[in-house]
Amino acid sequence: MGNKIPNIKDLYACLQCGYCRSICPVYRETGWESLTPRGKVYWLKQLSAKSLLDKLLGRKIEITDEWMQKLFTCTLCCRCESLCHVDIKFHEFWEDARKWLVENGYGPPTAAKDMYENIKNPEFKNPFMEPTAKRDEWYKDDYDLPAKAEVVFFPGCMTSFYEYQVLLNMLKIMSKAKIDFTTLGSDEMCCGAINLMTGQFDNFKEIATYNVGQLEKRGARTVVTGCPGCLRALKKYSKYVGKSNFEVLHTTQMIDRMITEGQLEFSKDFKKKSLPIVYHDPCELGRISELEGKGIFEEPRRILNSIPGVEEVLDYPNNRMNSECCGGGGGLKAVDYELTTKITARKVDEGIELEANTIVSSCPNCKAQISIGVEAKKDEYKAKGEKFKMKVMDIADVVAKSI
């Protein structure tokens, strides 16, 4: 084994109490110890303490391909951190462990490697092999965006290529509020969150340098993104390329500001039959951002509560710091797609139990993932000859509908 296993102190601190296991969504759906935080920590500790004695006793302590896959079978939701008996900082721990594996020639899973290559490829600059030109083709004819502006909107790959409704709605909101803004257009490159998530750190600095260069070229003082993954990655850029001239905000923070400062006025009621709304805290926006400094919990709720016609915003039974992952995080989709749908199904079921008619989140990944869950539920009902209805929206979608 080349370099040393990171966070050895944590490996030894772990009590093996199994508290973490009780709230891990991956364990909940699979049931095997090897897919629990406790089990993963245990094996890492065994690897770190490997000695001649293991050989003598015939204990095979090694990294197999299956085990590597298991380490990646995790949504990186970091719920485990919220209950850890000895306060292991899992929001760093899992990334470090994956990085260590990759640096030593194990993994990452094929799909993660492909995404890394696609981001590197100048024809794509995104993980999904979409042509760069597609990034702004939804709006470039309708919006005449300036070459330079105070605010630069950074939609991110997921929003640019798949959840473009959210993108268009955000453009509408900012125009309505008369914000001086622009985008990086087809120059935008993936933020690099996928690289960090999958242990492929080596070119993160290059990505950061490129994107910071593009943002500064446009004179950005504020960079705003609706994707919590991009938000965290953009905030990390300064660690790699030094301090930059802009602050990074999430769209919910921006919209919340616009409302308090009276820049945004609502004119239409939220559709009655889509009420009530339940709000899902995206892991990266809420809990993980809190673990990294400040979680964004109240802004989205404040925004929803200020929408005319909305009297009450429901909460999931486990919310804020304890929010349960929608299943779409951590690049798990690339490792075990079926598992993500099982995790999502629970989220949809809970929405049904709450008698909600709309699930709102503030993350394009959550929106996409929960929509998949809702579609699956529709099929399930259809097979029984029944009908199922549930709207899935991003906060920007909700706001845009009321202005």
Add this chain to the structure above:
Amino acid sequence: MKGNSEIKKGEEKKNGDTIPKKSHSELYELLAGIVDESNISDDVIERRLYSHDVAPLPKMMEMGFKMLPDVVVRPNSASDVSRIIKLAIKEDIPVVPRGGASWALGGAVPVLGGILLDMTTMNKIIKIDEENLTVTVEPGITWNDLKDKLHKKGYLIGAYPSSAPAATVGGWINTGGVGVGSYKYGGVDRQVVALEMVLPRGEIVTFGTSSIKSSLRMDNLTPFFAGSEGTLGIITRITLRIYPSPEEIRPVSYVFPSVKDMCEAIFEITRSDVLPLHISFFDKNHFIYLKNMGKDLPEITAMVNLALEGSSSSLDVEEAICDRIMQRHNGEKQSKEFSEHEWEERFFEMRIKRLGPTIVLSEALIPVSRLHEMIKRSQRIIKKMGLTAAVTGMISDRNTVAFMPYCLTDERKLRSMMTMSFTKKIGDAAFKLGGRPVGLGIFFAANIKKLHGHGADVMKNIKSAMDPNDIVNPGKLTEGMTRFGIPIPAFGMNMGMDMMATMARLPGMKIKLKMKEKSHAAE
């Protein structure tokens, strides 16, 4: 789930991974006739993860014990379990039940390999019976899960272990523990009204009645199985008592200038009219360790946490009585926020492990009247062995303290093995004061003779009569057993432990843990 099982048939190796009769894949195939393949694993890494509990045992142990199970199975019903046991009898291999694996005495750790039964798949609430105030559950549900779900329906579970986020109902019954709530509602044995079990010959039976209270008679054997450490059968369904949720649970904490004051205050509480839900205590070192971890805490010499439960107006009265008693012994009442924080922390008593990074926990039951004497004795042991240790515990009834000192060490250092004997020494001290160590598991099975004299033979006979093939969790409770099937003689185990305690005192054997704040032997 077919994995990388590593050993081929007939490939008998001298390592921790041999099986007596069948190859792993044959065993796998046989089990696949009983449960779905997604519930079986013979993968060697997976099996390793089921070869331990919270105690970090030295690898060397594998020379004596075959802790690696041959296969892990997750049953879904009593009938699955019954069929697995029948298969095990036919193939002559052990079956070891496992819950959350949060115990530290190896009860759920195989010593002769075999089939490991992961009971956590059976984790449903079957029925909340509001008429008879009971709840019926499967054994693999965690106490936290059960507690929270009952709370939503307006009910309280009498007692639960402070490991509730991980410990299962089946696991706690089998360790026969006391926990949060035991002062008022008794140990786990008092919560159980009926059990469904798969006995070691494979028959599915039910004991107790779930509607009305059955008295302690021969026709209700449920208490007999509490604390049987998984050696008398597999629990597959449990009916527990429940209680209406109180209007309020009110935590109150008091700090004392000396351990002596604290012990006297506790004694007086146990002789008073108040019946708190829970009483726990901590000595100075516990807080010094927490401070070393950067926790912001005041100077504390000794502390008692009470949790009162009932209607708010009755709690006002109880709180006033407690205040008076505590004040008489120089107890200083802490703020509401502090007390509430302490109550929230009841599940996290081992945060200090980070300092060790190894923690050796021992537990003994002693009379409340001897608490101060026990603390003094423990402190002498701690000092003599040169350990970094603290004293904590809870009061489990008016006469009993669950005394739980822990010591911090470092498993990477040779000496850490010696600290195992700390547990033995504490047990010895408890015996001297009319108490006894808690739990036998693999290591302290030898104590059974000391505890019960000839009664131990009766217990062994019961085990043999119920389990003539020695299939269910062999090598535990009534007999410590090594991988070669040779029992560990009581005196051998005890001597070994004593020898380790002596060696621990040798100068070269000291482990220095880096700490800013120095710990003290309390007065």
